[in-house]
Amino acid sequence: xxxxxxxxxxxxxxxxxxxxxxxxxxxxxxxxxxxxxxxxxxxxxxxxxxxxxxxxxxxxxxxxxxxxxxxxxxxxxxxxxxxxxxxxxxxxxxxxxxxxxxxxxxxxxxxxxxxxxxxxxx
Numbered sequence: 001x002x003x004x005x006x007x008x009x010x011x012x013x014x015x016x017x018x019x020x021x022x023x024x025x026x027x028x029x030x031x032x033x034x035x036x037x038x039x040x041x042x043x044x045x046x047x048x049x050x051x052x053x054x055x056x057x058x059x060x061x062x063x064x065x066x067x068x069x070x071x072x073x074x075x076x077x078x079x080x081x082x083x084x085x086x087x088x089x090x091x092x093x094x095x096x097x098x099x100x101x102x103x104x105x106x107x108x109x110x111x112x113x114x115x116x117x118x119x120x121x122x
Contacts, residue, residue, distance in 0.1 A: 002043070002073055005054075006063040012042040012052055015074035019064040021083040026056040028090045033058055038083070041074050049074075 003019030004011050014022075018040050029036055035057025042052045047070075056062065 001066055002069045002071075003064040004067045006065075007054060007061070012044070012050075013067065013069060013071075013074070014040055014042050014052075015076065016066070017080050018074060018076055021080045021087075022054070022056070023062060023064055025083045025087055026060050026062055028087045029056055030058045030060065032090050034090070035060075036086070040079065041076050043069070043071055043074060047071050 001016060002013045003016050004013055005019055005022070022038060022040060025036065025038065035055060037053055037055050039051055039053045042050050044050060054062075
């Protein structure tokens, strides 16, 4: 069982833990009036693995629903932990910084020469 994320007229499959973490992160970002880009592992309908970059924030309309899949569940505990850490920082800021970042360099090998590497709150 995985989750199908519906976003901006498109949809894709991802792991259940990833989908829950993404929706929780989007909810907290909306509550504090911030936005973030998040790159998550996905699976196309034919089973091809890929990655999707999603902008979530106050006006995001993201829906996730369970879906049976013949493919193994997508797991990314580091990404889930990173989003949970970002949620915690947003809910309980440690100081007056208006920018919160949670970065996972290992999750984004395609962007190695770029500063952006997974999650950024803007």
